[in-house]
Amino acid sequence: MQIAPFGTEHFFARYEFTTPYQLCNSDCETLTVHDLLTLAGVSPDELGKLSLGYTESLGHPQLRRMIAEMYDQVTSDDVVVLGTPVEGIYLAARAALDPGDEVIVLSPAYDALLNLFEHIVGAANVRRWEFTATDTQWCLDIERLRKLITPRTRMLVVNFPHNPTGYLPSREQLTELAAIADENNLTLFCDEMYFGLVHSGTPSIPSVAGLARRTVVLSGLSKTYGLPGLRTGWLVVPDSELRQSIVNWKFYTSICPPAPSEFLAMVALTVRDQLRARSVARIEQNLQLADAFFHRWPELFKWRRPMAGSVALVGMNVPSVTAYASQLAQEAGVLILPAATLGTDDRYMRMGFGRAAFGEALEQFEAFLSEHPISAAPLT
Numbered sequence: 001m002q003i004a005p006f007g008t009e010h011f012f013a014r015y016e017f018t019t020p021y022q023l024c025n026s027d028c029e030t031l032t033v034h035d036l037l038t039l040a041g042v043s044p045d046e047l048g049k050l051s052l053g054y055t056e057s058l059g060h061p062q063l064r065r066m067i068a069e070m071y072d073q074v075t076s077d078d079v080v081v082l083g084t085p086v087e088g089i090y091l092a093a094r095a096a097l098d099p100g101d102e103v104i105v106l107s108p109a110y111d112a113l114l115n116l117f118e119h120i121v122g123a124a125n126v127r128r129w130e131f132t133a134t135d136t137q138w139c140l141d142i143e144r145l146r147k148l149i150t151p152r153t154r155m156l157v158v159n160f161p162h163n164p165t166g167y168l169p170s171r172e173q174l175t176e177l178a179a180i181a182d183e184n185n186l187t188l189f190c191d192e193m194y195f196g197l198v199h200s201g202t203p204s205i206p207s208v209a210g211l212a213r214r215t216v217v218l219s220g221l222s223k224t225y226g227l228p229g230l231r232t233g234w235l236v237v238p239d240s241e242l243r244q245s246i247v248n249w250k251f252y253t254s255i256c257p258p259a260p261s262e263f264l265a266m267v268a269l270t271v272r273d274q275l276r277a278r279s280v281a282r283i284e285q286n287l288q289l290a291d292a293f294f295h296r297w298p299e300l301f302k303w304r305r306p307m308a309g310s311v312a313l314v315g316m317n318v319p320s321v322t323a324y325a326s327q328l329a330q331e332a333g334v335l336i337l338p339a340a341t342l343g344t345d346d347r348y349m350r351m352g353f354g355r356a357a358f359g360e361a362l363e364q365f366e367a368f369l370s371e372h373p374i375s376a377a378p379l380t
């Protein structure tokens with residue numbers, strides 16, 4: 001059976017490990033096992049003593065407890081530790097939906113949030129709730145969402161902080177979304193992989209977990225905590241029937257989490273505030289570089305500063321960002337992501353601000369732009 005190509009992952013598989021200057025990563029700067037253990041005051045001998053047997057299928061009880069403590073209204077029973085974060089999207093879609101059900105997905109979106117749902121319910125049954133935009137920011141149109149709901153709609157899929165726009169709703173908007181889900185008997189699926197990456201000046205909001213009658217929250221250590229190599233993710237599913245169905249599907253995909261990842265995840269959660277603060281500080285520094293860069297190139301880019309998260313969706317005044325990105329990677333060794341992989345038209349790129357080498361990569365990009373001018377009319 002075919003599924004749509006996972007454009008973003010194909011792009012990174014091709015370029016991530018061969019292109020020296022990266023401007024589009026969504027993860028934050030990582031650290032070594034040694035540095036993580038040192039930060040948490042744990043001896044490497046402890047890791048050495050770890051048994052490499054099978055682990056508990058829902059996750060180590062202590063890890064589930066530590067995850068539950070990150071939320072207001074969640075107990076460890078609600079938590080399912082995954083084999084990888086992205087697996088949680090597949091499991092939730094499989095367990096909660098049947099072919100022919102309708103799903104509404106906030107768009108553009110990380111490929112899996114569109115393609116997996118289209119795969120399971122049928123492409124015609126996934127309705128895109130598109131962001132709108134002003135000159136300076138992205139906006140949610142909640143009235144537009146209400147118009148997309150039909151008697152067959154079963155799920156609303158959102159992602160906050162949002163990849164790729166960097167949007168974060170207000171607390172009032174979040175409450176309204178939960179109320180809309182309840183009024184229409186929808187499962188509210190919120191991808192919170194970037195949870196806690198809130199920039200100064202943006203009011204933070206709580207998790208969606210437990211805000212509506214039926215919520216499923218996806219989160220993990222890849223982005224906010226800079227640990228994508230652990231592949232640690234989890235679902236928070238307060239509804240026990242849905243949770244059991246998700247666990248049944250998980251037995252077919254990963255059975256139980258990898259033991260070394262669970263060990264290191266528990267270590268990481270003891271220092272989660274430090275890891276998160278380090279990521280936020282780096283993003284804020286890099287955003288200042290980006291502000292200055294876009295100020296110097298007003299005709300070439302449309303900059304809408306992100307409110308949260310580690311990425312931004314940037315308009316670029318070239319006929320095809322896909323073609324330009326491949327030229328840039330090959331000729332300058334600089335990587336930008338064509339946001340067409342995330343469902344935008346081909347005049348947007350995604351930028352990522354979580355990496356330590358962002359400034360150096362931006363300098364390389366600017367040098368290439370100066371040497372290879374693009375004649376552009378102002379973007380609207």
Ligand SMILES: Cc1ncc(COP(=O)(O)O)c(C=O)c1O
Pocket residue numbers: 026084085086087110159163191193220222228231233
């Ligand atoms: C919104 C969103 N959800 C889920 C994932 C999957 O996370 P991971 O790659 O750690 O499995 C990503 C990764 O980019 C993402 O951006």
